[in-house]
Amino acid sequence: MKIVKTINEVRKQVKEWKSLGQSVGMVPTMGYLHEGHKSLMDCARKENDKVVVSIFVNPMQFGPTEDLAEYPRDLEHDAEICESAGVDLIFHPEPEEMYADDFCSFVDMDTLTEGLCGRTRPVHFRGVCTVVTKLFNIVTPDRAYFGQKDGQQLAVIRRMVRDLNMDIQIVGCPIVREEDGLAKSSRNTYLSPEERKAALILNQAVRLGAEMAETEKDAAKVVLAMKEKIQSEPLARIDYVEAVDALSMQPVERLTGGCMLAMAVYIGKTRLIDNVLV
Template identity: 70%
Template sequence: MKIVKTISEVRAAVKAWRAEGLSVGLVPTMGFLHEGHKSLIDRAVKENDRVVVSDFVNPTQFGPTEDLASYPRDLERDATLCENAGAALLFNPEPSEMYAEDACTFVDMSGLTGELCGKSRPIHFRGVCTVVSKLFHIVAPDRAYFGQKDAQQLSVIRRMVRDLNFDIEIIGCPIVREADGLAKSSRNTYLNAEERKAALVLSQAVKLGQKLAADGEASADAITTAMKELIEKEPLARIDYVKAVDAVSVEPVSKMQPPVLVAMAVYIGKTRLIDNFIYEG
């Protein structure tokens, strides 16, 4: 596996693969990789001849008070995971490689970004759409792989690909969890022992919501209220949102008419964690 820092190196590698008639998969990440990322790479390796993993903490999707500077980074560890999983190329650019000093062009979206994380992080999805479209142009993959844990992001990327006519198949992959249920996240490393235990309230709320929906509860409000009440019993938890939305349009729903995305963002101490489930009936 090669580790490259420049756009020209990525394009040269992909051009050579294309000359051989090989298919290309892309797994965009912000690094500090875990089993959730590995599951994306594993699937990409299975479905493509060559796989590119991007390892880039994208500054344009962080607000001024968010954790850009402290976001965990470990390129050596990431490279080992990627190589063991069978990736062919790890793209680890500097911000200056991805964004010219006087860059003033962004990819933005209305509608799907007005709820959930887009509501509490107003510049976030502009940054996500911009960097992902840049990666799509740089790598020009056949398929790109994203995790369902970032369910709103997955919906946003799918819509962007449709609206801007990218010739790329978007593959959504299931949430990977720790043995005790906590969704794997790079930000889990911020949690101390007490907070790590408290964080289980997110997956417990997911299980409660799934059970209520499976048992026939038709009111989205009843389900999210029950989930909130469970989370509020945990002293270290502070709810950002718990909402039910249409899984495609990300518009709020009152009835559990599938597909419904029930998503949450919860602060455990100072760490903001997300989790969700999709009710498909």
């Protein structure tokens, strides 16, 4: 496994692979990897000849009051996980390698990014779309792998690839959870023991919503029950709980067809997300 820091090194290696007719899968990450990321790598390993993982804490998707400086980083640990998953190449650039001092070109999107996380994190998805486009241009993968935990991000990337005619297959992979149900997240490390226990309310609310949706199709009633469940936890503060179409991210009144029950909840100062497809 190689670890490279420059765009030229990545391009040279990928061109060599493709000249031999080998397919390339990519897993874009911000590092501090866990079993959720590894599940994406495992899927990429099964479906491609070569696997590239990018590890880049993208400053463009953090707002001025968000946790860019505190975001956890551990390249040695990340490399061990990648090695165990059979990854061939880690792309670990510095910010100045990705963004010139006079950088001024962005990829943005309407509609899908206006609600849910986009409502309270207005710069986030412009940063995501821009960096993912750059990574796709650099690596030119045949397939790219994203987790369903970031359900809105997955929908945004799929729409961007479709709208901009990118020749890449986007593969969504299931949420990976701890044994007690908490969705795996790099931000879980911020939680104190008391907060970690309180964070289980997210999964409890998700499971409640999924169970209700089997018979109750009024989205408002299901969302209200989920909110009441979360509010029963004193350490929890709701950012949003919504029912949306899983492809368009637009609010729905009836839970018919492909819908997503999505939430963002603060446990103490830590913002966590979870969702379920119904």
